[in-house]
Amino acid sequence: MSASVGLDRVLEPAGVLPQAAWRLDARPEIAADEVRIAVERLNLDAASYRQLATKHEGDGDAIRAEVLEIVATRGKMHNPVTGSGGMLIGVVEEVGSESPLPLKPGDRVATLVSLTLTPLRITDGLASWDGKSEQVPARGTAILFGRSVAAVLPADLAPELALAVYDVCGAPALTDRVVRDYEGEEVTVAVLGGAGKSGSLSLTAARLAGARTAAVVVNDDEAGRVRDAGLADAVAVADARDPVEVSRQVTEALGGPATITVVCVDVPGCEHGAILSTAPGGTVIFFSMATSFPAAALGAEGLAADVTMLIGNGYLPGHAEFAVDLLRRVPAVRRLFEARVAGH
Amino acid sequence: MSASVGLDRVLEPAGVLPQAAWRLDARPEIAADEVRIAVERLNLDAASYRQLATKHEGDGDAIRAEVLEIVATRGKMHNPVTGSGGMLIGVVEEVGSESPLPLKPGDRVATLVSLTLTPLRITDGLASWDGKSEQVPARGTAILFGRSVAAVLPADLAPELALAVYDVCGAPALTDRVVRDYEGEEVTVAVLGGAGKSGSLSLTAARLAGARTAAVVVNDDEAGRVRDAGLADAVAVADARDPVEVSRQVTEALGGPATITVVCVDVPGCEHGAILSTAPGGTVIFFSMATSFPAAALGAEGLAADVTMLIGNGYLPGHAEFAVDLLRRVPAVRRLFEARVAGH
Numbered sequence: 288m289s290a291s292v293g294l295d296r297v298l299e300p301a302g303v304l305p306q307a308a309w310r311l312d313a314r315p316e317i318a319a320d321e322v323r324i325a326v327e328r329l330n331l332d333a334a335s336y337r338q339l340a341t342k343h344e345g346d347g348d349a350i351r352a353e354v355l356e357i358v359a360t361r362g363k364m365h366n367p368v369t370g371s372g373g374m375l376i377g378v379v380e381e382v383g384s385e386s387p388l389p390l391k392p393g394d395r396v397a398t399l400v401s402l403t404l405t406p407l408r409i410t411d412g413l414a415s416w417d418g419k420s421e422q423v424p425a426r427g428t429a430i431l432f433g434r435s436v437a438a439v440l441p442a443d444l445a446p447e448l449a450l451a452v453y454d455v456c457g458a459p460a461l462t463d464r465v466v467r468d469y470e471g472e473e474v475t476v477a478v479l480g481g482a483g484k485s486g487s488l489s490l491t492a493a494r495l496a497g498a499r500t501a502a503v504v505v506n507d508d509e510a511g512r513v514r515d516a517g518l519a520d521a522v523a524v525a526d527a528r529d530p531v532e533v534s535r536q537v538t539e540a541l542g543g544p545a546t547i548t549v550v551c552v553d554v555p556g557c558e559h560g561a562i563l564s565t566a567p568g569g570t571v572i573f574f575s576m577a578t579s580f581p582a583a584a585l586g587a588e589g590l591a592a593d594v595t596m597l598i599g600n601g602y603l604p605g606h607a608e609f610a611v612d613l614l615r616r617v618p619a620v621r622r623l624f625e626a627r628v629a630g631h
Numbered sequence: 632m633s634a635s636v637g638l639d640r641v642l643e644p645a646g647v648l649p650q651a652a653w654r655l656d657a658r659p660e661i662a663a664d665e666v667r668i669a670v671e672r673l674n675l676d677a678a679s680y681r682q683l684a685t686k687h688e689g690d691g692d693a694i695r696a697e698v699l700e701i702v703a704t705r706g707k708m709h710n711p712v713t714g715s716g717g718m719l720i721g722v723v724e725e726v727g728s729e730s731p732l733p734l735k736p737g738d739r740v741a742t743l744v745s746l747t748l749t750p751l752r753i754t755d756g757l758a759s760w761d762g763k764s765e766q767v768p769a770r771g772t773a774i775l776f777g778r779s780v781a782a783v784l785p786a787d788l789a790p791e792l793a794l795a796v797y798d799v800c801g802a803p804a805l806t807d808r809v810v811r812d813y814e815g816e817e818v819t820v821a822v823l824g825g826a827g828k829s830g831s832l833s834l835t836a837a838r839l840a841g842a843r844t845a846a847v848v849v850n851d852d853e854a855g856r857v858r859d860a861g862l863a864d865a866v867a868v869a870d871a872r873d874p875v876e877v878s879r880q881v882t883e884a885l886g887g888p889a890t891i892t893v894v895c896v897d898v899p900g901c902e903h904g905a906i907l908s909t910a911p912g913g914t915v916i917f918f919s920m921a922t923s924f925p926a927a928a929l930g931a932e933g934l935a936a937d938v939t940m941l942i943g944n945g946y947l948p949g950h951a952e953f954a955v956d957l958l959r960r961v962p963a964v965r966r967l968f969e970a971r972v973a974g975h
Contacts, residue, residue, distance in 0.1 A: 292907075292934060294875065304874050304903045306933045307926060370925035403925075404933040436935045457932065530648050531638065559648045563636075573942070578924045580917070580942060581714035581747075582651060588801065588945030589650045589748040590636060591780045596942035598917070598924060601932030 291320060291387075291433030296406050298362070305404035305432075311362035313406040313430070319385040320433040324377040324396065326407070329423040330450045331373040333483070334553040334576045335366035336421035342368075347418025354423070358409050365403040371576040372402030373421070374454050375429055376446050387433050395446065397453045398429065399436040399607055406430040420630065422447060438607040447628045448621075449611065455485035456610035457601035458574045459492035462549055464603065465570055466496035469546060474498040477537045477545035477564055479527045480552035481519055482509035484627065485574050489549045490518045491613050491620050498547070501540035503533060505552075516619035525560075527552040533560030550575050558583040565594045574599035635664060635731075635777030640750050642706070649776075650748035655706035657750040657774070663729040664777040668721040670753075673746065673767040674794045675717040677827070678897040678920045679710035680765035686712075691762025698767070702753050709747040715920040716746030717765070718798050719773055720790050731777050739790065741797045742773065743780040743951055750774040766791060766972070782951045791972045792965075793955065799829035800954035801945035802918045803836035806893055808947065809914055810840035813890060818842040821881045821889035821908055823871045824896035825863055826853035828971065829918050833893045834862045835957050835964050842891070845884035847877060849896075860963040869904075871896040877904030894919050902927040903934070911937045918943035 293305040296312045305311055317323045331339075331354075343349035358364050364372050379394040390396060398405060411426035431437055440449045466474050476493035480486040481502025490513075493500050502519035504510050510522045521540035525532045527550075537545055544566040550557050555577045562583070565571050571594055573583065583596055603609075614621040637649040640656045649655055661667045675683075675698075687693035702708050709716050723738040734740060742749060755770035775781055784793050810818050820837035824830040825846025834857075837844050846863035848854050854866045865884035869876045871894075881889055888910040894901050899921045906927070909915050915938055917927065927940055947953075958965040 302873055302875070303900070304930065304933070306930050307900060307903060370923070371929070400933045400935070401929045403929050434935055435933075529646055531646070556647070556651060559651060573924070576925050576928065579714070580922045580924045580927075581920050583924075583942045584920065584945060585715070585745045585747050586648065586650050587942075589648070589744045589779075591744070591778055591946050592944070593946060593948055594944065596944055598927045598931075598940035598942060600936070600938065600940055601928060602935050602937060604937055 293404065293432040296430065306401065309361065311406045313362040313408040315408060315428040317381055317383050317430065319383045320387065321383045322379060322386050322388055322390055322431040323381045324398070324429040324431065325380045326375055326377040326425050326427045326429050328447070328450065329364060329373060329375045329402065329425050330454050331364070331421040331423060332369070332371040332576060333421060334369045335371045335373060337553060338366060338369045350418035351413050351416055355409060355413055358407055363402060363405055363407050369576060374398055374402060374450060375405070376440065376450050377429060388431060388435065388437060390437060395440045396437045397440060397450050398431065399438055399453055401601065436602065441611055444611065444614070448624055451484060451624055451628050452610050452614060453607050455488060456606045457599060457603060458485035458549070458551065459488040459613055460603040460606035460609045461572060461597070461599060462489040463492040463496045463609070465547055465572060465597070466493050466498045472546070474546045475501070475541045476547045476549065477501045477503060477541060478549045478551060479503045479533065479557055479561060480550070482513050483551055484624070486551035487518055487620055487623055488610055488613055489551060491617050495616070499541065501537060501545070503527060503536060512623070516623055518619065527560055528554065528556040530560035530563045534563035537564040545569060547572065550578065553577050555579065559586045562587050562590055562592050562594060565592070567593045570595040570597060572597045572599055637748065637776040640774065648748070650745065653705065655750045657706040657752040659752060659772040661725055661727050661774065663727045664731070665727045666723060666730050666732055666734055666775040667725045668740065668742070668773045668775065669724045670719055670721040670769050670771045670773050672791070672794065673708060673717055673719045673769050674798050675708070675765040675767060676713070676715040676920060677765060678713045679715045679717060681897060682710060682713050694762035695757050695760055699753060699757060702751055707746060707749055707751050713920060718742055718746060718794060719749070720784065720794050721773060732775060732779065732781060734781060739784045740781040741784060741794050742775065743782055743797055745945065780946065785955055788955065788958070792968055795828060795968055795972050796954050796958060797951050799832060800950045801943060801947060802829035802893070802895065803832040803957055804947040804950035804953045805916060805941070805943060806833040807836040807840045807953070809891055809916060809941070810837050810842045816890070818890045819845070819885045820891045820893065821845045821847060821885065822893045822895060823847045823877065823901055823905060824894070826857050827895055828968070830895035831862055831964055831967055832954055832957055833895060835961050839960070843885065845881060845889070847871060847880060856967070860967055862963065871904055872898065872900040874904035874907045878907035881908040889913060891916065894922065897921050899923065903930045906931050906934055906936050906938060909936070909938045914939040914941060916941045916943055
């Protein structure tokens with residue numbers, strides 16, 4: 288098992304898995320069960336990019352310099368403040384003789400494991416990136432382990448579009464599963480951050496699974512976009528960090544607290560609003576990397592809230608295909624993603 | 632709703648719930664739906680006490696001084712480093728005319744909501760506490776809100792014992808529920824930190840719900856205690872922060888990965904071992920306040936692990952009675968708790 292999860296790539300501290308490691312060995316030479324990717328583009332996690340952009344007040348050169356420094360220091364794009372990474376696309380260069388992954392040289396793939404555990408070397412100084420967006424053109428190499436997950440890019444989607452979808456594809460797949468677990472019940476789903484990538488896909492998955500849905504968004508502009516796209520049965524505007532206001536809006540939009548509340552807002556402090564918005568016996572799914580474990584655990588206890596709280600797992604079998612299929616089935620979602628990738 | 636969850640007690644920042652607040656108003660005068668408790672004893676959360684003890688290298692006077700400073704500054708015993716609190720026992724002094732809680736003056740109660748959201752004033756300088764244990768004799772006042780939870784202390788248990796049980800009573804109740812959710816399947820449960828308070832109760836709850844159990848403990852001394860008490864079907868020694876070793880031990884002890892892994896080890900870095908120890912389709916329940924949300928979310932993704940990950944909710948209806956009843960049903964567990972409370 289040790290090689291298949293990348294233990295041989297961990298430089299420090301010894302013995303931890305690559306995600307927990309401070310520093311990885313990003314050498315391009317591969318072991319027998321590894322795969323080397325020629326990198327084309329990184330897609331930084333939204334929380335990570337936002338932290339960098341805020342810290343450097345939107346100065347693209349400074350943002351680029353810090354990304355380069357993180358990768359050079361850690362051997363991976365693992366934001367030390369947010370703890371999050373992102374994903375990448377590239378072309379398979381070499382497949383080890385014992386790799387279990389269904390890949391061959393020349394395949395254009397997206398990695399579906401986080402950049403926080405992917406050995407990464409950047410060789411072009413990110414010269415083609417202006418630092419102004421979470422989509423980062425890059426040259427260099429990345430390594431996949433035996434137990435990594437990568438998807439060959441679909442022919443009918445632009446690579447940037449596929450990457451944006453794959454980055455959040457765990458969210459709609461888990462939302463679908465949780466809605467279906469309440470079989471036979473009338474299910475309502477509130478999505479905090481319903482206008483974003485994971486939010487719009489989660490809304491779509493919930494509705495296709497049979498739930499009545501409400502999107503909670505931060506301003507009228509986002510509300511308009513969600514309404515125009517017909518993404519949710521109800522749309523409400525509230526600051527997700529204001530628990531009293533959020534729960535009031537959700538209760539009004541759905542005629543009561545939600546069976547399931549999905550948190551897709553990548554700012555800290557949304558735990559209590561989500562818990563207060565959820566009915567007894569309901570479920571909160573936390574997809575935001577800004578979620579605080581103690582705030583959620585102690586918040587539910589302090590509110591005497593009998594809700595199931597899930598840490599959003601980025602992996603479910605078939606999650607990438609499921610998410611891409613949502614774009615094919617619901618053109619309005621595809622248009623939202625296309626607009627986002629185009630920078631509108 | 633605003634008063635019932637304590638919003639009127641929040642001094643800063645405005646608008647957040649008491650648990651998220653930096654500072655609470657701990658004045659002893661109560662509103663119509665509040666209850667005032669005359670404090671007798673605090674029980675600090677294990678992670679919080681450990682952090683303080685480590686920081687001050689076991690110096691009891693320094694630990695006491697910092698606890699006093701935290702309570703004076705924040706109006707609650709909310710450790711700013713660990714984000715955790717604990718619980719308290721005391722006697723009901725005054726019940727507001729509109730309080731929904733089934734309490735009356737003179738009742739000896741334990742609060743079942745965290746100290747991180749309980750307005751607290753200490754009036755004796757903690758003069759009776761030597762700073763050497765997480766059980767803190769104290770004089771002062773605490774406030775319960777309309778939506779708080781408190782339990783009248785049972786007649787057949789010493790107060791210190793009841794408090795120690797209540798402090799972790801969410802863990803066995805949720806473990807019981809999750810085991811029963813796998814109805815009809817043969818369920819195995821691994822508990823990381825099986826010798827501790829929440830661990831031993833979780834092991835006991837899992838077994839009584841029909842699961843085959845394994846305790847993972849940190850050394851031979853703990854292994855001996857768990858074996859002597861007959862708490863688990865198998866006992867293994869491993870460092871819970873070493874994912875490869877933990878998963879090897881669990882797999883060996885149970886004849887395969889666990890259906891359910893319960894994390895009760897109050898040190899950081901146990902997420903990946905728990906995930907690796909759990910079978911596809913299984914569940915990880917995180918009860919440790921040292922759990923990192925991103926480490927769990929990204930770890931499962933990075934390991935392509937299809938496991939459900941639960942944030943351990945400290946509240947389930949009936950959890951306090953359930954946990955106390957485990958002590959009554961299993962004398963060996965009661966003896967472990969008695970020894971722990973006595974400081975052995």
